[in-house]
Amino acid sequence: MDTLGKIAVVFIILGAVLLAGPVYGFTSIASERGVQVSTAEGTSAYLGMESTDNSVNGVDGTAVAILHNNLESDMTFTDISIDITGDNNLLDESNTPTEIGAGNNKTVDVVCEETVGGPPDGASGVANIHITVEQADANGVTITDASLKFDSGYDCHQSADDENQDESGEECDGPPWGQGGKPDNC
Template sequence: MSKLKTLSLLLLLVSITGIMVGSGGFTALSADRGVSIGVENDESAYIGYESSDLTVKNGTTIDLVYITNRLPDSIDVTDITIKDGDFTISELKTPTDISPGKSGTIQGTVVCTPSESQAIELSVTVSGSDVTTQLAGDTTTRRFMIVCASEKEDGDDGEE
């Protein structure tokens, strides 16, 4: 056999072996990436939530929470969940169509025991054209106290 034939057969054998075995590359890759989600304080959040401790008389309708819209579209309050205790809050009034840069007020009538107090946890769900979010009431910034004034005290924090 000539050197040219031997070299040709050797190259053919290497080529066939390479085709059968593969290129040694890979077709799949698995990688882990870390993801972090930042939570902003209410002054910077797209939806602001503001509440404060109140002293009220039994049966008074009060402002419970102020919702501020910092989104580019209007939002509606679509659901409210209140963690009830000895006090109850009924006759809820929710704001709708809160324009960008504007605030709305959630109001309710408090039925309470005079001279007692209770922590109130209120979760609010808001919806807009491209977003639905829940502002949960189980954190320090989402909890407030209601003190029920005795019949002799003025509960001047609420509205009559």
């Protein structure tokens, strides 16, 4: 047998082994390849995030963002943070969700910090709010590094407990702070 004949026999045997592989215990042949996936923006992502454009104006909490669970299973946040920066750092988070039911929404609420004796200097302004979900899990799906940055206006005044007192604690006439402006004699 010449060299070409020997090579042909080797290829025939190799082909028979490859074809017989699935029959003798090999159930699949796989290869790894890189896959690049982009995330959806806004409310259509698995974890949708949007600002409400609400202005914060009190100590009761204002919804500044809505988180949407667009999956068919409950979502649990294992690491979520709210970073608020601004002119006077007068805002604080009041409601940060830890889970969202399947197909439901939850809000992120922000409040004015409690102040006593009337509005502080610079009681109104604009704050930059940055919501970061480091990790959220939902029945086999893990969402990482989702974030939303936006600006929110605020107008923070005296707390509800001291709403009709001037800086010295004296009673004032007129509407409370944040409900129509400054009381008449304050």
